[in-house]
Amino acid sequence: GQQLNQSPQSMFIQEGEDVSMNCTSSSIFNTWLWYKQDPGEGPVLLIALYKAGELTSNGRLTAQFGITRKDSFLNISASIPSDVGIYFCAGISGGSNYKLTFGKGTLLTVNP
């Protein structure tokens, strides 16, 4: 089946640093999504990307839909302690109108 390879698995950074994480796949996706999950909570949608090459920002977050449609990255600029959590990428393929394929997540720790 389809798989998303998300890296890194975890990151430990200092407050104020920029962060970058990415997802790659051997399959093409029509939509890329980035979610954040705080401890004990459900995932919350951060950014949705619908077009190859699309670059979208949401505050300090920027995400891009790779031109090959097989990858995406998420950048967080000037990290703050509340950025702590697990970040998931997810993709929707053309053959499915509903099913998400998830990455395993990136655990981000921000030291004040």
Added chain:
Amino acid sequence: DVKVTQSSRYLVKRTGEKVFLECVQDMDHENMFWYRQDPGLGLRLIYFSYDVKMKEKGDIPEGYSVSREKKERFSLILESASTNQTSMYLCASSVVNQPQHFGDGTRLSIL
């Protein structure tokens, strides 16, 4: 904003019990989903429904069933709970080809 509400945040049940997890969404979404989330395994799809009374198996349906009698409500049923079903359960909803929106999750412990 989309609101997906799961009936319980924490639940403790005993082995062999029949367990019901309830999920309600308020945005008239066609699609609803149940996942379980375990450390190191990520989110795994148990069942989903694309319309009232319609359901399809996800990747790990064994030991579970679902019910969707009304569009806004999707129930996950553990027919006879076992300890290996201790997990975080997440409900989500969406419209066709749009991102899924998740509830806050139910942390279920089976003793």
